[in-house]
Every structure is written in structure tokens, then in C-alpha cells.
Amino acid sequence: MSENSYFEQDLTARINKRKEAGLLRSLMVNNHLVDFCSNDYIGFSQHPDLYIPSEKPMASGATGSRLISGNSIIAEETEDLIAKYHDTPAALIFNTGYMANVGLLACLPEKDDTYIYDELVHASIIDGMRLSLAKRYKFKHNSLLDLEQKLRAASGSIYVVVESIYSMDGDAAPLLNIAKLCKQYKAALIVDEAHAIGIFGKDGKGLVNELGMEKVVFARIVTFGKALGLHGAAVLGSANLREYMINFARSFIYTTALPPHYYIQIQEAYKLLPQANRKKLFSLIAVFKDAIKNIQQASFIDSPSPIQGIVLGDNNKAVKLAKHLKQEGFFTKAILSPTVAKGTERLRICLHSFNTEKEIYKLVDEIQVFLK
Numbered sequence: 539m540s541e542n543s544y545f546e547q548d549l550t551a552r553i554n555k556r557k558e559a560g561l562l563r564s565l566m567v568n569n570h571l572v573d574f575c576s577n578d579y580i581g582f583s584q585h586p587d588l589y590i591p592s593e594k595p596m597a598s599g600a601t602g603s604r605l606i607s608g609n610s611i612i613a614e615e616t617e618d619l620i621a622k623y624h625d626t627p628a629a630l631i632f633n634t635g636y637m638a639n640v641g642l643l644a645c646l647p648e649k650d651d652t653y654i655y656d657e658l659v660h661a662s663i664i665d666g667m668r669l670s671l672a673k674r675y676k677f678k679h680n681s682l683l684d685l686e687q688k689l690r691a692a693s694g695s696i697y698v699v700v701e702s703i704y705s706m707d708g709d710a711a712p713l714l715n716i717a718k719l720c721k722q723y724k725a726a727l728i729v730d731e732a733h734a735i736g737i738f739g740k741d742g743k744g745l746v747n748e749l750g751m752e753k754v755v756f757a758r759i760v761t762f763g764k765a766l767g768l769h770g771a772a773v774l775g776s777a778n779l780r781e782y783m784i785n786f787a788r789s790f791i792y793t794t795a796l797p798p799h800y801y802i803q804i805q806e807a808y809k810l811l812p813q814a815n816r817k818k819l820f821s822l823i824a825v826f827k828d829a830i831k832n833i834q835q836a837s838f839i840d841s842p843s844p845i846q847g848i849v850l851g852d853n854n855k856a857v858k859l860a861k862h863l864k865q866e867g868f869f870t871k872a873i874l875s876p877t878v879a880k881g882t883e884r885l886r887i888c889l890h891s892f893n894t895e896k897e898i899y900k901l902v903d904e905i906q907v908f909l910k
């Protein structure tokens with residue numbers, strides 16, 4: 539027996555448990571399929587102007603964390619550009635959206651403070667809050683009533699955390715009403731805009747921009763790995779918040795900074811954002827929503843965004859439908875419980891400005907064929 543066999547067996551047992559439950563995750567390569575799955579909503583990951591746009595040679599690595607040797611003029615210039623674009627005093631770049639949420643939420647509150655969060659927020663928000671010392675209470679998805687109940691009972695400094703567009707359901711938070719409650723109960727509002735950037739608001743500035751709430755929201759999280767087609771994220775807020783995170787956000791402090799050329803790509807993506815074909819994206823969303831009206835055998839999550847959910851209410855059915863679509867050349871994703879609540883297992887379809895009406899009609903036809 540090898541030295542580590544006990545540990546290997548232990549892992550195998552846990553993996554097998556998942557397998558038996560039909561929940562094993564595995565990596566796939568889906569290059570040749572029609573993309574109805576990725577977060578590349580406006581096709582920027584393939585944009586020719588975003589391929590290594592640097593004219594002069596640059597270091598390939600940052601050589602250290604931002605606080606040691608990894609800071610650069612270009613990093614700070616990029617943060618200024620992002621802050622200006624989003625009409626906020628300051629921005630701080632993190633290596634990923636996951637790290638931005640974990641860094642911000644872990645360091646923000648103190649022991650007697652309270653987080654109140656929508657039950658559907660992303661895992662990175664949950665993990666960040668878990669690392670903090672604050673109490674945590676979730677409210678029912680998009681329920682102002684439940685949010686108010688939780689606000690009434692909260693103590694210390696209160697932070698309310700929501701997404702503007704929810705990553706699994708694609709629906710929007712009632713941000714204006716949430717902000718009203720936050721004002722009434724003196725709570726700070728934090729909005730993750732990962733799936734709204736590039737799509738909603740003027741020039742893709744996000745839903746907070748669309749609703750004119752820049753001055754109301756305490757902090758926003760924008761990510762570059764989705765509509766911007768790149769990698770990384772930023773927390774938007776006051777100069778004070780930026781300085782606080784530089785001092786206390788551990789996922790910012792204790793990690794090697796992004797390579798310098800990333801900042802050029804981020805700047806280029808921001809320059810291109812106003813030209814993205816949002817009109818076509820929204821017209822395809824309308825085409826899709828119209829086409830699925832004919833499907834009787836499943837329910838649909840009402841979503842204004844490129845993220846559309848076909849609820850099948852069963853892990854097995856969702857997996858089988860995704861498999862069927864794959865055979866027909868479509869890349870979609872089955873989202874299973876416990877990632878989503880039991881009974882809401884679904885097929886998640888992401889629409890993109892580069893999809894075609896023909897592809898959408900064929901996709902919907904195939905879904906219908908399978909469900910019949």
C-alpha cells in the first residue's frame with residue numbers, strides 16, 4: 539500500500555458518492571458546438587482588437603503582489619479609466635470576480651455587524667461572507683417583504699448583498715426598491731454586476747447605471763471574464779473603500795498581481811464596449827422568448843437578460859436534454875441540484891450577439907422534440 543492510499547481511498551469514496559447521486563462534475567471540451575452556454579454575451583472573447591494589442595514588449599508577469607513589486611502605472615491608469623467609465627470615485631482591480639467578492643466581503647464588517655443577502659447570490663459572495671466575522675441572514679429571492687423583515691431584526695452595521703442580474707436565473711434584482719429599504723434601515727447596498735456589465739445601461743455600464751443608482755450603491759463588483767471576454771474584476775466605490783481594501787482585503791494583498799498586458803486588454807475592452815452589438819443581443823433574447831412560448835412541457839424563468847432557464851425539475855431530465863442538444867451540435871448546460879434548489883433543476887441557455895435566429899429556432903425545435 540502506498541503512503542497516501544488511505545487519503546486516495548477517502549477521496550474515491552467521496553467521488554463515488556457524488557457519482558451515485560448522478561451529480562459528478564467533469565471537464566469537457568466543446569469547441570465545435572454552437573455556443574449557447576458561455577458568458578461571452580457580446581462576443582468579445584473573439585474580438586480581433588483584443589488579441590495581445592500591445593505594440594511594445596511588456597513583462598509577461600507582474601513579479602509580485604500590488605503592494606510589493608506588482609503595481610504599475612498601467613494598473614492604476616486602468617483603475618482610473620474603469621472608475622470614470624462607471625461614474626464612481628475609485629476602482630480596485632482583483633485577479634478574478636471570485637477574489638473580488640471574497641476580498642471585499644471578508645474584510646468589510648466587524649464582529650457585531652450583519653450581512654443580509656439574496657438566497658441566490660453567487661458562491662463567491664457566500665464564501666466571502668463566511669470568512670468575515672459578521673452574522674449572516676439570507677432573504678427569499680427578490681422578496682422585498684422578507685428583506686425588510688431581516689433588516690428590522692439586524693444589528694450593527696448592516697450590509698445588503700445582491701446581484702443585479704442573477705447568474706443562474708438571469709432575472710434582475712428590484713434594485714430601486716432594495717435601495718429604498720437600505721436607506722430606510724441605514725444599510726449599505728453591495729451589488730455584484732458580473733452578468734450586467736456589457737449588456738445593460740448606457741454603453742454596457744450595468745444595471746446600476748441604467749437605473750441611475752451610482753451614488754446610492756455602496757460598492758459594485760464588475761467582472762471582466764464574462765461580457766468583456768477577458769479575465770479579472772474590480773470593486774467600484776469610494777476612494778476610502780479602495781484604500782480600506784488595499785489594507786484589509788486579503789485576496790488583494792496576498793497574491794501576485796495580473797500580468798501588465800492584461801491591463802491593456804481591459805482598457806481596450808472598455809474602449810470597445812460602446813460599440814458592442816447589444817441591439818442584436820436583445821433582439822435575439824426576444825426571438826428566443828417568443829419561440830419557447832410554444833413549449834408546454836417545461837416552465838421558464840422570466841428573464842430580461844441573455845441568461846435563460848428552462849426548468850425541468852429533475853436532474854436526470856436536465857442532463858439528458860443537455861446531452862441530446864450536444865448530439866445536435868448545441869452547447870448548453872444542465873444546472874443540477876444542489877447548485878440550484880431541488881425541483882428547479884434546469885437547462886441554462888446563454889444567448890450571445892453572435893448567435894443567429896436560425897440557430898435559436900433549431901435549438902428550440904430540438905428542445906421540443908426531446909420533451910415530447
Ligand SMILES: Cc1ncc(COP(=O)(O)O)c(C=O)c1O
Nearest residue numbers: 634635636660705730732761763
Ligand atoms: C455573480 C457572479 N459573481 C462573481 C463571479 C466570479 O467571477 P470570476 O469568474 O471572474 O471569478 C461569477 C462567476 O460565475 C458570478 O456569476
